[in-house]
Amino acid sequence: MPDFSPDNNKLTLKVVFYGPALSGKTTNLMQLHTLLNPERKGELMVLETRDDRTLFFDMLPLGLKGISGFDLRLKLYTVPGQVQHDSTRKAVLSRADGVVFVADSQLNQQDNNAIAFGNLEENLDKVGLDIDTLPMVVQFNKRDLPRVAGERELQDRWADTPWAPLIMASALKGEGVIQTFRSLLDRLYTRVDEEFRLAETHGINRQEFVDRLGRSSKSEVPHGYL
Amino acid sequence: MDTFEDDPTLSQLLNAEQLSRLHQCLSKLCREPVMLTEAHPGNDATAVEFNLDTVGWLSGGQGPQEREAAADLVSFLMLFIGKYRLAANLHHDTTEASYAELQRQNEALRESEARYRELSNQLQQKVDEQVGVIRQTQQELYESARMRSVGQLAAGVAHEINNPIGFISSNLRVARDYVKDIQAMLPDSAENRELATDFHDLLNESIEGTSRIAAIVTDLKTFSSIDQADYTRCNIRALLASAIHLVQTEYDHRLRITEQLHDMPEISGHPSRLSQTFFNLLDNAAQALGNSETRDNSRILVKALAQNDRIQITIQDNGCGIPDSHRPRVFDAFYTTRPVGSGTGLGLTVAQDTVRAHGGQLQLHSREGAGTRVLLTLPIS
Ligand SMILES: Nc1nc2c(ncn2[C@@H]2O[C@H](COP(=O)(O)OP(=O)(O)OP(=O)(O)O)[C@@H](O)[C@H]2O)c(=O)[nH]1
Numbered sequence A: 001m002p003d004f005s006p007d008n009n010k011l012t013l014k015v016v017f018y019g020p021a022l023s024g025k026t027t028n029l030m031q032l033h034t035l036l037n038p039e040r041k042g043e044l045m046v047l048e049t050r051d052d053r054t055l056f057f058d059m060l061p062l063g064l065k066g067i068s069g070f071d072l073r074l075k076l077y078t079v080p081g082q083v084q085h086d087s088t089r090k091a092v093l094s095r096a097d098g099v100v101f102v103a104d105s106q107l108n109q110q111d112n113n114a115i116a117f118g119n120l121e122e123n124l125d126k127v128g129l130d131i132d133t134l135p136m137v138v139q140f141n142k143r144d145l146p147r148v149a150g151e152r153e154l155q156d157r158w159a160d161t162p163w164a165p166l167i168m169a170s171a172l173k174g175e176g177v178i179q180t181f182r183s184l185l186d187r188l189y190t191r192v193d194e195e196f197r198l199a200e201t202h203g204i205n206r207q208e209f210v211d212r213l214g215r216s217s218k219s220e221v222p223h224g225y226l
Numbered sequence B: 001m002d003t004f005e006d007d008p009t010l011s012q013l014l015n016a017e018q019l020s021r022l023h024q025c026l027s028k029l030c031r032e033p034v035m036l037t038e039a040h041p042g043n044d045a046t047a048v049e050f051n052l053d054t055v056g057w058l059s060g061g062q063g064p065q066e067r068e069a070a071a072d073l074v075s076f077l078m079l080f081i082g083k084y085r086l087a088a089n090l091h092h093d094t095t096e097a098s099y100a101e102l103q104r105q106n107e108a109l110r111e112s113e114a115r116y117r118e119l120s121n122q123l124q125q126k127v128d129e130q131v132g133v134i135r136q137t138q139q140e141l142y143e144s145a146r147m148r149s150v151g152q153l154a155a156g157v158a159h160e161i162n163n164p165i166g167f168i169s170s171n172l173r174v175a176r177d178y179v180k181d182i183q184a185m186l187p188d189s190a191e192n193r194e195l196a197t198d199f200h201d202l203l204n205e206s207i208e209g210t211s212r213i214a215a216i217v218t219d220l221k222t223f224s225s226i227d228q229a230d231y232t233r234c235n236i237r238a239l240l241a242s243a244i245h246l247v248q249t250e251y252d253h254r255l256r257i258t259e260q261l262h263d264m265p266e267i268s269g270h271p272s273r274l275s276q277t278f279f280n281l282l283d284n285a286a287q288a289l290g291n292s293e294t295r296d297n298s299r300i301l302v303k304a305l306a307q308n309d310r311i312q313i314t315i316q317d318n319g320c321g322i323p324d325s326h327r328p329r330v331f332d333a334f335y336t337t338r339p340v341g342s343g344t345g346l347g348l349t350v351a352q353d354t355v356r357a358h359g360g361q362l363q364l365h366s367r368e369g370a371g372t373r374v375l376l377t378l379p380i381s
């Protein structure tokens, strides 16, 4: 649920990167920190890791200013993917406004993807969020590796879900990371605009929302998003 | 609601003591003293940011460049203080959530434990009941085995007595006729007349004795089911009517019996055993009325009707009733409270055996001084 404080005209949105252990959630966030050139970008906080595995969460704050001092913040979080950190996952997931599900494309990881997705459904339910209406994109990461599930097959399998089309990515190489994020921004805008009239009240239309938060540092010219 | 991710204020990140130490350290590094405050101090100040939020303002120093450098250093420090705070808050949140969850589970566990305890109590109760039933059945089995052997003995005795009592009885009647003949042949004197009359009375008494013995033999035979014939269709109404007639004959029609006999379907049964049962129960009732049998208000009620799939027969008297101390034993074979010679003590035993053999039930309600009600239920099919 978006957190709006009228005192300082500040709206904070929360996006959570979810997925099985080692699927590349932290790598996605690190790449966004490097590749994004949004209006405002804070420090990437990598909280605590052991052997490169997240123990608490990672967090990257982004932001943009609207007309008459409207302060929009976007906090990107990753959860720890390892099964034993479920209570941390649940705490980080609570009050999320959007979710990026980072799946591992490797053939031997398909069961773990399914388990993690089931866990997401379960935890969303526990924190009182509805998976069918929550803005969410599904990314299949590690496309650069040799033994991965075929894209056609994956797209077909997910075709009838609200999360089609899937986004293929190689977070390690920085490919598909921004595309994933911009796709999420697009879906998020629909929800937030419904409630906060971003265009009407704050002069932020869909294109601006996606560009000003999801602008790539490589091109000065804004992307046609996606 | 506070969550771990709420943006912290300067005072949440650093307490007063830590802040003053930071002032000292920074002031030593700078050429002019610097100050970090949460609110804008009003004069020249540089914002200190944490997570895109301005958490404080740095003022003082020797110009903007020095302030800028100091603010940068503070922001850098804030990153680590903030990280720690975030991790600690998250830890606190998850611990609390886990504890709440644990408590909920514990509560659920306690509830289910209580449910199981309840269930186990119910089961124990059922087991106890069943054990009771088994014990009862065992006892009854033992009793019935005992009764069977008693029955066999009785059957043997009855069989052995039946013949001699038959010829004794008929011989006595012939002898009574002979006494008449002999009296006719003797000279008619007062002494002879007295002798003949005495002899006649003597034989009459003996004949009465033999018929009592014959009645006991009949009881025994019924009790031991010597004459077990096949079941036939029984008209309960007719059987009751004839038993009433029989008992009236026995008591010279002095009993006041109210009959409420409704139409009932015929049932499969053993007519002579049922008749015997009805007779026994009516006889018991008549005896309970005792010498008061002619009293105005002494009555026997005989009621029979079909209800659902059973026939209900009530035989009720307002006689002397059965004392509480006797009631537990009234169904025991050979148990009687009556003077020796007035019955075998098999009446109720035979009645109960017969009713059970017909798949029915016999219930006895009695209060001393108020009367006795016997309720028979017999299944129709
Ligand atoms: N080949 C390849 N490796 C990747 C890719 N993305 C991430 N990895 C590697 O996978 C490993 C795990 O990546 P992380 O980003 O730490 O995974 P995570 O999802 O944050 O893992 P947890 O924090 O344990 O949940 C690292 O060694 C990454 O370098 C990718 O696109 N291709």
Ligand SMILES: [Mg+2]
Pocket (backbone or CB within 6 Å): A025, A026, A027, A052, A053, A054, A078, A079, A080, A081
């Ligand atoms: Mg991680």
